[in-house]
Amino acid sequence: MTRRALVWAGVGVVLVAGVLISAIVGQLAVTPAEVGGSLLRALGIPNAFAPTDPVVESTLWVVRFPRIAMAIVVGAALAAAGAVMQAIFGNPLAEPGVVGVSSGAALGAATAIVLGLAAFGDGLVAALAFVGGLLATMLVYLVSRANGRTEVVTLLLTGIAVIAVAGAGLAFVLFSASSANREQIIFWQLGSLGGSLWREVLVVAVVAVPGIVVATALGRRYDVLALGERNARHLGIDVERLRIVSVVVVALLTGVAVAFVGIIAFVGLVVPHLIRMLLGPSHRQLIVASALGGAVLMVFADLLARTLVAGAELPIGLLTSLVGGPFFFYLLWRQRRRAGGWA
């Protein structure tokens, strides 16, 4: 109990710290007092700390806060999607980026950009990203499953195939795009939280929050599913329905996250794995804690992305893959050693 409380408190403290640091650090230096004051003023509490300079105020509310909020909702969505995916695939290596769900969503979003659908509202880009993600998830799910579990080899090979097909589609979209659209798509494939707008944050949050709530509500069933598909069915779980609902949830969470910030891989792999080591595999707790942990990871990754190189912004997708890639390799190596093969 104390360990659990400690972990929750720790994650909470780190998240608040990350938000504060992100608000302070940048081209325009802002003091912690100004951040606190500005937030209090927004809540309707007049105070002496609030920034008097309108440039500081607009830097915080137009540039930094929406970006931080976007990092939180996207990180939470991706990490929770990873946890759900691992539960339904019965494999701790399943991850939206690795199996090609992100690529499918990327193709959908790129198509929306090229067709100029973005002009009709952000919802359309998100909707097409969701459709792409859903198609990719269903394909992987239908192809890679055997007896309710997915072997690592099959999972990865299916992922390679899906990523290849989505990549070809993306290449075609790029080929037929105008140069302005092309730049937008390429930039976006690398992943970036730069230029996030409040209304975009709102779209992500409106999808991510119910998605995470539904996933958490299904947590007990995911626990039973760990016994294997047959045993879960014998215990009264409607396995097929559970899987369909879960596939939709994964596609929604991944699609909406990818739609605005591009491909950010491995968040759904690293975060649930660490949470499982800290809190155990029980899914209710795992999904909520992963969402929080994903928010933390994303806030700090974005902080690094915009401060690591002076005067330039690194793509955040590059950073997460730089950490996540070797981590994935380590998991593969460990699983292989334990299982004595690629099963």
Place this chain on the structure above:
Amino acid sequence: MTVALDAVGVTLDGRAVLEGVTLEVVPGEVLALVGPNGAGKSTLLAVLSGERRPDAGTATLDGRALHEYAPLELARRRAVLTQDNAVTFPFRVRDVVEMGRSPWARTPELADDERALAVASSQADVTHLLDRRFTDLSGGERARVSLARVLAQSTGIVLLDEPTAALDLRHQEDVLSIARELASAGRAVVIVLHDLSLAGAVADRVGLLSAGRLVALGPPSEVLTASALGEVYGVEVEVISRDGTLLVVPTRGRSRRG
């Protein structure tokens, strides 16, 4: 609670895996299913559990076709011990046994959780393992934890697919006495066994399967005969009766030497 099969047939890839099986599973009785590899024991168990819908004939539970029950309705009536003991994530043994209670979530039976868990854990002799991680256990320990989970489900019908396979001598005996206790508490128990002596010791009735057909069904002393077993298994056996218990031993060349 009674499961009744009438002229059940199952076809897999054009091959008849079960044919014309008529059988009743009744409360208060241990029914052992025996037969050579590939005789259809596991398929028969799958039909009894409602997992496999028969291609011919009918399978009913209390007069209603098994496939008409929702998964949760079935889970509250029958528990199944499969041979699949893998658990994907490193859950604690306590959590795994508790999963056996999941069909009773949001029912008045929930109040019985603690007692059911304690009883099931002590029956399967896993109480000392409760805080260990399932993934760290040996094969035999895993089998016992799975058995505890099935017992915790507290159902009227209990189906066990080779529950003794990975177990040492003492725990094999434990499984037999658990099966007897369940039956005397009014449950219906079906147990698939390879060891014919164990089947003879535990069962009220034995069903002998051969090539998808139920060739004999009745008390052990009538089904487990040297001639029937010799024919079905293709090996000469001797059936020794000792204090009312049957021992089935292959003759291992003795008969040939004369």
